[in-house]
Amino acid sequence: MxxxxxxxxxxxxxxxxxxxxxxxxxxxxxxxxxxxxxxxxxxxxxxxxxxxxxxxxxxxxxxxxxxxxNIKGIHLAGETEKSVLLRVGAAEKWDDVVAYAVSNGWGGIENLSLIPGETGAAAIQNIGAYGAEAKDVIETVEAYNQLSFQKRIFTNQECEYAYRTSYFKNEHNDPHIITYVNLRLQKNPQFSINYGNLKEELAKYPGITLSTIREAIITIRKEKLPDPEIMGNAGSFFMNPVITTDHFEKLKVNYPSIPSYPSSDGKIKVPAGWLIEQCGFKGKSHGTVGVYEKQALVLVNLGDARGHEIALVAESIRTAVNERFGIELVPEVKYVG
Ligand SMILES: Cc1cc2nc3c(=O)[nH]c(=O)nc-3n(C[C@H](O)[C@H](O)[C@H](O)COP(=O)(O)OP(=O)(O)OC[C@H]3O[C@@H](n4cnc5c(N)ncnc54)[C@H](O)[C@@H]3O)c2cc1C
Known part of the structure; x- marks a missing residue:
């Protein structure tokens, strides 16, 4: 230790x-x-x-x-004719797990390539990208209750997954620490390529396989998002807001090009990046804090920004979006301190 x-x-x-x-x-x-x-x-x-x-x-x-x-390791914990079960230590880098799965021909997480962070956090956040979410492959999560010190194995349903959230993020529940995540992956996976410009990018590759999907996603992400090693950032700063159909129809009158996706609860999801861009923040800098030029949803540290400076810029974005669209942006990033 x-x-x-x-x-x-x-x-x-x-x-x-x-x-x-x-x-x-x-x-x-x-x-x-x-x-x-x-x-x-x-x-x-x-x-x-x-x-x-x-x-x-x-x-x-x-x-x-x-x-x-520092609990690492990826172990084959079970196998059937159609699938494998991987038991992964919480400290294992998520993208190393994706690379390992793809190299073995096991599908289900290839669309989640190059998402930074560890596997334990992936199960807490229910990370998602390109139409896939961690919850689609998580079979169980092994966790310690911080108050009773008991270990519990949560089934997928008990994790109460929803968009970028889970049982573990709900402050009304006892705090838990995740030690292992068990992932069910498919030997003959169905590919999911109808999201964003993935299909377009894949057309440049010789065929559609787990490896080419991973490569295409890595290429798109590198093009679109800043590398945190070069320019400090935490990916999407805000969650994409979900609004009622009524609210959406009213906005459409003034903003006919407003993009949208159906949300699972019958409401409408609007890309937060578009809302922020409409308010004129994209590519602008405020001292040492920038709004990334290629994606307005990403706030970047341009030098030696402090946390409260980034929080201030985030707050002015929230205010502008609320005043213009009547939409309350909620940070995806967790503030500490
Ligand atoms: C460039 C970039 C791109 C990104 N793209 C995406 C994306 O496409 N999709 C997406 O969903 N996210 C994305 N993210 C956000 C981020 O990668 C995810 O939220 C990731 O799961 C965070 O992992 P982490 O290990 O860094 O967790 P941290 O940021 O360290 O922690 C996140 C939360 O998990 C808790 N936690 C961490 N480990 C444990 C544990 N073992 N037990 C209990 N609690 C724990 C922390 O207390 C905190 O509440 C991106 C971030 C960056 C920087």
């Missing part, structure tokens, strides 16, 4: 904000984790479990304990 005091989190968040945490603890096994959870000092302290910090915005130094898992 690794324990550090006054530890810099600059490399542990993709905005690269140089905040410090009072304590940083990284455990290697479920036994170690249980020992930490039962420790009285730990229980008295403020604590937060992080993955790669690709969905976090640190506003201040963290006056508590930042926990991080």
């Amino acid at each position: 690794k324990i550090e005091q006054n530890y810099s989190l600059e490399k542990h968040n993709t905005f690269h904000i140089p905040v410090k945490t009072r304590w940083f603890m990284e455990y290697d096994s479920e036994d170690d984790l249980e020992r930490i959870l039962r420790d009285e000092y730990f229980q008295e302290c403020l604590s937060l479990h992080i993955g790669s910090g690709s969905n976090l915005l640190f506003l201040n130094d963290y006056n508590g304990i930042i926990l991080h898992s």
Whole structure:
């Protein structure tokens, strides 16, 4: 187990904000984790479990304990004629799992290629892209209750998945720490390529296979999104808002080109990036904080931005979108501090 005091989190968040945490603890096994959870000092302290910090915005130094898992490994936990079950350690990089699955010919997560972050967080966030979501392949999630210290295996249904959310993000539930995620992947997968410009990009490849889908998605994403190693960012800063059909029809009168997608609850999903672009933010910079020139949904650290500066720009975007469209944008990024 690794324990550090006054530890810099600059490399542990993709905005690269140089905040410090009072304590940083990284455990290697479920036994170690249980020992930490039962420790009285730990229980008295403020604590937060992080993955790669690709969905976090640190506003201040963290006056508590930042926990991080080092439980890795991808194991074949089951196999049928049609599918495999992979048991993946929460600290395993999500994209390494995708690469591993694709190289073995197992389908279901290829559309989720190149999403930053760890597998434990993927199961919390219900990550999604190109028409696929983590919930489509998650069979069970293994987690420790932070209050009772009991381990529980959540079925997919018990995870209460919905758009970018789950049981684990609901603050009314006991906090849980995910240690393993079990993924059901298909040996003869159905490809899903009718999303965005994926089909167009795939036309440049010799055929449609798991590998070419992965390659095409990586190419599109690299073209569209800034690499956090070069320009600090946390991907989509806001969730795409879901509005009523009435509200949408009213907006359509003034904005006939407003893009939309049907939402599963009979409502309408509107791309937040389009709303932000209409308000004139795209490509603009505000001191050391920028709104990415190719995708207005992404806020970028242009130099040495601090968390509260990024939060301020986010707030002015929220206000402008609300005043113009009557739509309340909700951050997808989690504010800490
Ligand atoms: C360039 C870029 C592109 C992105 N594209 C997408 C995309 O296409 N689709 C998408 O859905 N997201 C996308 N994201 C957002 C991000 O990659 C996901 O939200 C990812 O799942 C976060 O993983 P992480 O390991 O960095 O988690 P963190 O940001 O460290 O944490 C996220 C949340 O999970 C909790 N957490 C982390 N690990 C555990 C654990 N083991 N147990 C309990 N709680 C835990 C944290 O407390 C926090 O609440 C993108 C981000 C970037 C920077």
